[in-house]
Amino acid sequence: MNPFYEQQNGSFRITMCQNLSFPEHLHTHTEFLYIPEGQTQLSVEETVYPMKQGDCAVIFPGQVHSYLSSSDCRMWILIFDAGLTASFQYLLRKFRPVCPYLDSSRVHPDIFLAMDRLNCINIEETPALGSAWIQIILGHTLPLLELTEKKQPESESLTYQLIRYLAEHFQEPLTLESLAKALHVNKYYLSHIFSEKLHISFPRYLNHLRVDYACNTMQLSEKSLTDIWAEAGFSSQRSFNRSFREIKGMSPLAYRKNMPNPRRSHMLGPQP
Numbered sequence: 001m002n003p004f005y006e007q008q009n010g011s012f013r014i015t016m017c018q019n020l021s022f023p024e025h026l027h028t029h030t031e032f033l034y035i036p037e038g039q040t041q042l043s044v045e046e047t048v049y050p051m052k053q054g055d056c057a058v059i060f061p062g063q064v065h066s067y068l069s070s071s072d073c074r075m076w077i078l079i080f081d082a083g084l085t086a087s088f089q090y091l092l093r094k095f096r097p098v099c100p101y102l103d104s105s106r107v108h109p110d111i112f113l114a115m116d117r118l119n120c121i122n123i124e125e126t127p128a129l130g131s132a133w134i135q136i137i138l139g140h141t142l143p144l145l146e147l148t149e150k151k152q153p154e155s156e157s158l159t160y161q162l163i164r165y166l167a168e169h170f171q172e173p174l175t176l177e178s179l180a181k182a183l184h185v186n187k188y189y190l191s192h193i194f195s196e197k198l199h200i201s202f203p204r205y206l207n208h209l210r211v212d213y214a215c216n217t218m219q220l221s222e223k224s225l226t227d228i229w230a231e232a233g234f235s236s237q238r239s240f241n242r243s244f245r246e247i248k249g250m251s252p253l254a255y256r257k258n259m260p261n262p263r264r265s266h267m268l269g270p271q272p
Helices: 086-094 109-120 127-144 158-169 176-183 187-198 202-220 225-232 237-248 252-257
Strands: 012-018 022-025 030-037 040-044 047-051 056-059 065-069 074-080 095-097 147-149
Touching (some): 012 109, 012 127, 022 158, 022 202, 030 109, 040 056, 056 127, 074 109, 074 127, 086 095, 086 127, 109 127, 158 176, 158 187, 187 202, 202 225, 202 237, 202 252, 225 237, 237 252
Antiparallel strands (some): 012 074, 022 065, 030 056, 030 074, 040 047, 040 065, 095 147
């Protein structure tokens, strides 16, 4: 499961990802990343941070970020609402880290323990316990990060507007022309942003978001594939199957049959 779409319906989600590479995206929750094996490149607001085994990072709400992993990378990804963090929520909402990651020499062993416990407990039955483990993680990381007050720019960059708009509207019928109209810019300039800033074409970026949504829904519900591809924004089952295979390397049906630990990821709140 790659929980990266903007519409986070619950307060908490955790998963183990294999060889995860995903283009620039953002969401309103906080994201915590821990690398138990391999290497990845974390990009946060255009700065790249190489990460290796034992490293961790905290991505604050609204920060644009991406991943580019090696072939042997495994990573825990924990996404949670600031409301679960008690006194830490003020920091998460009002500040930003100068550098979001800690190398393995600065990572407390209790962090790995907390991630393992969060993956095993039933969050729906014990939300207070989940909140406690999240606070342990933040208690061992935030004091080690240099924080700066979140700036309120006079105007958001077009790249940020673009990513945010797609995160909120990817389930709708979209074309480069309609996207340009919504953002009040020339479609050729938007195409330039995709190629030069995001390093991916508009159709492929959109399909990443839709396929990711489909994977989440397969993990968290028993909905039919027909309902899933329609909800995700695909125009037909054929386009869904083609895009899914290009991104995941297998058909949607094969993915559903081979989902790793399909019920090990828990969610607090209503499922999509």
